[in-house]
Amino acid sequence: MKILAIESSCDETAAAVVEDGTNVLSNVINTQIELHKLYGGVVPEIASRKHIENISAVVDKALDDAGVALEEIDAVAVTYAPGLIGALLVGVSYAKGLSFAASKPLIPVHHIRGHICANYIETPSLEPPFVCLVASGGHSNIVHVKSRTDYEVIASTNDDAAGEAFDKVSRVLGLGYPGGPAIQKAAESGNSEAVRFPRVNMGEGGLDFSFSGVKTAVLNYIHNLEQRGEEINKNDIAASFQQAVIDVLSDHLITAAEERSVKTLALAGGVASNLPLRELIQKKALSRGFELYYPRPLLCTDNAAMIGCAAYYEYLAGRRADLSLNAYANMDIENPIV
Ligand code: KG4
Ligand code: ZN
Helix, strand or coil: CEEEEEECCCCEEEEEEEECCCEEEEEEEEECHHHHHCCCCCCHHHHHHHHHHHHHHHHHHHHHHHCCCHHHCCEEEEEEECCCHHHHHHHHHHHHHHHHHCCCCEEEEEHHHHHHHHHHHHCCCCCCCEEEEEECCCCEEEEEECCCCCEEEEECECCCCHHHHHHHHHHHHCCCCCHHHHHHHHHHCCCCCCCCCCCCCCCCCCCCECCHHHHHHHHHHHHHHHHCCCCCCHHHHHHHHHHHHHHHHHHHHHHHHHHHCCCEEEEECHHHHCHHHHHHHHHHHHHHCCEEECCCHHHHCCCCHHHHHHHHHHHHCCCCECCCCCCCCCCCCCCCCC
């Protein structure tokens, strides 16, 4: 079964053709990063306008690259939530038009479920159950993946998402956008033990995240140095901040898996492409006899192949949308309403 998938929830206009869940025939990503760099972060209104300009060419290229005509597609899938509402609406409207014009079923896909499913593309033999850390610019969750369509959220963030913290600290350090790769690079030349930034745990044994504290601690640290006229070592701050974040992400993931007696771990989302994070979790996983899976960086950040993969399993489970499908900025992972 060939699915044409569309993703436009943030600043990537993406389309892909995916066969039977994991066979990616094409994966086109038109990123707006250069444009948003000027403003130090994603400007929603600009993102929506660029999606409108790009979507037609991106979808055509996905079909071309796959060597299939629209008539040969079996269904159209689209990210309908969560994300930037104006950005999502572009993909949803386009997908509805295509599905109507070509008389193909329409499959609504939850963006986070898509991120998780990127793991099946990377490792088709991966079987649930597993516990997945989803860390991106908008989300930080630990999810118990019980089947390909049955998810239980174990932990969420109380404030900032992990990627958001990377982006904000990077901006303050003048390292640019997106912050994750910039911080990772600066950290390579820094000492991760130079400054002990807080590792926040929510409540007794709580697995929820809070990253606004570590972000504020970095800001205060920099302001203090500035006030005293002391030198700011950006690499040391980047390395110490990154260590604080990945310590928490890895600890919570391991604890969640232990509590559920699940021995398979997975990573997903833009922050999952962070190399020190992967290495740290791999080390902790190995010492406990856990298996760890993660997608290549291109499948960690936003793409439509992951949406086409998730859509296949949702389709098999009977999920369909009609032309009344809307976009939603927020949506429950466990029980999405469409
Ligand atoms: O999954 P994604 O492309 O979009 C959302 O759904 O949010 O994630 C983007 C986020 C950004 O905050 C970016 O700074 C972060 O992922 N990111 C990283 C790395 N690469 C991207 N964070 C840490 N280390 C990286 N190497
Ligand atoms: Zn994403």
